[in-house]
Amino acid sequence: MTTEAIAPPPSTKSQVLRSFDVTDFPALNGLEEEWRFTPLKRLGELVTAVKLTGVAPAIEHGDLPAGVTLSHVDNADAVLTPFDRVSALAYGSADGVTLIEVAPETELAEAVVLRLVGKGGDAAAARTLVKVGAFAKVTIVLEQTGTAVLADNIEVVTADSAQLTFVTVAEWDAGAVQAQHIKLVVGKDARVQHVQVALGGDLVRQSTSVEYTGRGGDAELWGLYFADAGQHFEHRQLVDHTVPDCRSYVGYRGALQGASAKTVWVGDVLIRATATGTDTYEINRNLILTDGAIAHSVPNLEIETGEVAGAGHASATGRFDDEQLFYLMARGIPEGEARKLVVRGFFAELLNKIPVEELRERLGDAVEARLAEYTS
Amino acid sequence: MSTLEIRDLQVSVKLPEGELKPILAGVDLTVKAGETHAIMGPNGSGKSTLAYSIAGHPKYQITGGSVTLDGQDVLAMTVDERARAGLFLAMQYPVEVPGVSVANFLRTAKTAIDGEAPKLRTWAGELRGAMEKLQMDPAFAQRNVNEGFSGGEKKRHEIMQLELLKPKVAILDETDSGLDIDALRIVSEGVNRVRETGETGLLLITHYTRILRYIKPDFVHVFVAGKIVEQGGPELSEQLEAEGYERYVAARA
Ligand SMILES: Nc1ncnc2c1ncn2[C@@H]1O[C@H](COP(=O)(O)OP(=O)(O)O)[C@@H](O)[C@H]1O
Numbered sequence: 115m116t117t118e119a120i121a122p123p124p125s126t127k128s129q130v131l132r133s134f135d136v137t138d139f140p141a142l143n144g145l146e147e148e149w150r151f152t153p154l155k156r157l158g159e160l161v162t163a164v165k166l167t168g169v170a171p172a173i174e175h176g177d178l179p180a181g182v183t184l185s186h187v188d189n190a191d192a193v194l195t196p197f198d199r200v201s202a203l204a205y206g207s208a209d210g211v212t213l214i215e216v217a218p219e220t221e222l223a224e225a226v227v228l229r230l231v232g233k234g235g236d237a238a239a240a241r242t243l244v245k246v247g248a249f250a251k252v253t254i255v256l257e258q259t260g261t262a263v264l265a266d267n268i269e270v271v272t273a274d275s276a277q278l279t280f281v282t283v284a285e286w287d288a289g290a291v292q293a294q295h296i297k298l299v300v301g302k303d304a305r306v307q308h309v310q311v312a313l314g315g316d317l318v319r320q321s322t323s324v325e326y327t328g329r330g331g332d333a334e335l336w337g338l339y340f341a342d343a344g345q346h347f348e349h350r351q352l353v354d355h356t357v358p359d360c361r362s363y364v365g366y367r368g369a370l371q372g373a374s375a376k377t378v379w380v381g382d383v384l385i386r387a388t389a390t391g392t393d394t395y396e397i398n399r400n401l402i403l404t405d406g407a408i409a410h411s412v413p414n415l416e417i418e419t420g421e422v423a424g425a426g427h428a429s430a431t432g433r434f435d436d437e438q439l440f441y442l443m444a445r446g447i448p449e450g451e452a453r454k455l456v457v458r459g460f461f462a463e464l465l466n467k468i469p470v471e472e473l474r475e476r477l478g479d480a481v482e483a484r485l486a487e488y489t490s
Numbered sequence: 491m492s493t494l495e496i497r498d499l500q501v502s503v504k505l506p507e508g509e510l511k512p513i514l515a516g517v518d519l520t521v522k523a524g525e526t527h528a529i530m531g532p533n534g535s536g537k538s539t540l541a542y543s544i545a546g547h548p549k550y551q552i553t554g555g556s557v558t559l560d561g562q563d564v565l566a567m568t569v570d571e572r573a574r575a576g577l578f579l580a581m582q583y584p585v586e587v588p589g590v591s592v593a594n595f596l597r598t599a600k601t602a603i604d605g606e607a608p609k610l611r612t613w614a615g616e617l618r619g620a621m622e623k624l625q626m627d628p629a630f631a632q633r634n635v636n637e638g639f640s641g642g643e644k645k646r647h648e649i650m651q652l653e654l655l656k657p658k659v660a661i662l663d664e665t666d667s668g669l670d671i672d673a674l675r676i677v678s679e680g681v682n683r684v685r686e687t688g689e690t691g692l693l694l695i696t697h698y699t700r701i702l703r704y705i706k707p708d709f710v711h712v713f714v715a716g717k718i719v720e721q722g723g724p725e726l727s728e729q730l731e732a733e734g735y736e737r738y739v740a741a742r743a
């Protein structure tokens with residue numbers, strides 16, 4: 115088991131370089147604070163190129179319910195200003211914008227399911243913009259499968275009092291590489307729940323940043339990842355509290371098994387001087403199932419005001435609890451089944467955030483199936 | 491009628507550095523279905539070691555002797571095989587299993603022990619009945635196993651499992667500890683219900699005589715420094731209540 119808890123760097127996360135032009139960013143060498151855990155080589159062109167020319171996989175979907183539209187537009191006002199080279203590369207290379215709009219006051223009982231199926235080919239870039247109107251209440255699921263080398267930006271804007279549950283699932287085939295940036299803009303009294311699932315792909319690096327535009331905004335970022343031998347999953351959050359009386363909760367959980375399975379979680383939360391009354395908590399937990407797997411976990415909280423409602427962080431990385439296993443087996447439950455129960459239990463809180471039963475069950479089963487690879 | 495036979499059992503605890511620390515120095519005990527035995531001894535005498543090594547906890551290493559259930563070699567079985575063979579251990583410190591509900595856990599355990607899933611139609615009622623008898627709120631079934639349970643709830647949950655899983659021989663390790671008088675009565679009534687079936691052999695491990703006012707043992711064994719130093723009937727527990735363990739501990743010094 116390897117755990118690393120590293121002191122936060124002295125420079126504040128609020129001062130990083132931001133630009134739409136990839137050439138404004140210096141070439142990466144892997145020593146940068148933001149890249150030191152990432153095997154740059156495996157990102158290939160996503161790191162070295164100044165323009166990506168591959169064709170990005172299109173978003174597929176069934177009939178969209180009333181109030182929801184999907185279109186392809188040439189451009190749209192930027193919501194995210196890239197703060198790293200790959201995100202800027204994606205911006206400059208993307209061929210237009212996939213625009214998903216939810217009309218104000220749309221309330222949907224069923225989730226809108228979008229599918230992105232990679233078909234291989236050259237490294238590509240994509241940009242997606244999701245706009246959720248005021249008082250709308252929707253669940254949007256984005257499933258990412260197949261194979262691709264993809265740099266993409268997803269911008270999500272929720273208007274005042276909107277409620278969005280946004281589930282993104284990375285279930286790429288082996289060999290796929292993705293560097294993704296998701297920007298969530300939370301309106302006044304809006305509530306955004308993002309559930310980020312990473313199960314498949316060779317290297318998946320996902321950054322999520324959160325910004326508030328009015329009081330009473332609430333963002334919950336949930337993450338579930340399971341890395342097998344050779345997989346690298348990296349999740350970074352940047353929650354920037356500039357507005358008073360907003361709330362954020364970041365809860366990521368991962369399991370790792372097999373030689374050189376590697377995960378990285380870096381949770382940055384900034385509470386600016388203006389953001390009085392902020393309530394925030396971030397926690398990352400990792401379950402190391404076999405030798406040779408490495409989980410890096412770095413919480414970082416910067417607080418510039420004394421008037422917060424709550425602020426805290428926690429990080430724990432540990433091995434499988436043999437006492438739990440013993441307890442279950444002492445009730446006749448065979449070892450393999452006991453392990454499945456414990457791991458499914460470990461992820462239960464996160465899976466329960468997914469309001470689509472079929473997806474919840476499928477992901478739970480997928481996690482169990484992964485476990486069986488090592489216990490059978 | 492089932493019989494658990496423990497013969498000259500010698501057990502060491504595995505220390506973190508890999509060394510072995512001998513704890514049990516030759517234990518002989520026979521427990522038959524329908525019998526109730528009490529093992530009484532001071533703290534640190536090895537009572538939990540006996541319980542855990544019979545259940546197969548990996549922290550303990552058997553260095554000598556044998557344990558059989560109806561002639562089958564228990565020590566050759568894995569932990570889950572022992573439970574399916576009919577052994578049950580109510581633990582002194584039941585373990586939390588986050589994210590696994592009591593209902594799911596019990597159904598999984600029942601399925602494993604019986605070799606088939608309980609009938610949907612009757613299982614819900616059986617579960618509700620077991621909970622009612624132990625005065626547990628129905629909402630309890632949806633809570634995660636032992637997570638945030640009070641001491642009393644943990645012990646009631648252990649006894650509920652005892653009643654539902656119907657083992658051949660059950661070892662109850664300090665089920666009385668940490669219980670207030672009402673909880674002790676409720677738990678004892680549960681144990682007595684199992685006892686009255688006449689189909690389970692019970693081995694009550696306890697430090698205090700308190701629980702023996704509610705559950706009358708047929709046999710009492712005094713356990714000191716890793717072995718049984720005296721055996722008798724219920725009168726022995728009364729004597730222990732009056733005199734404590736000093737006599738036995740002093741005799742060794
Ligand atoms: N992990 C351990 N390391 C060292 N000593 C241990 C360990 N576990 C148990 N022991 C020792 O084994 C002896 C018996 O413990 P236990 O079986 O728990 O006794 P009891 O249940 O009678 O109180 C005690 O002296 C205790 O200190």
Ligand SMILES: [Mg+2]
Nearest residue numbers: 537538582664
């Ligand atoms: Mg004990």
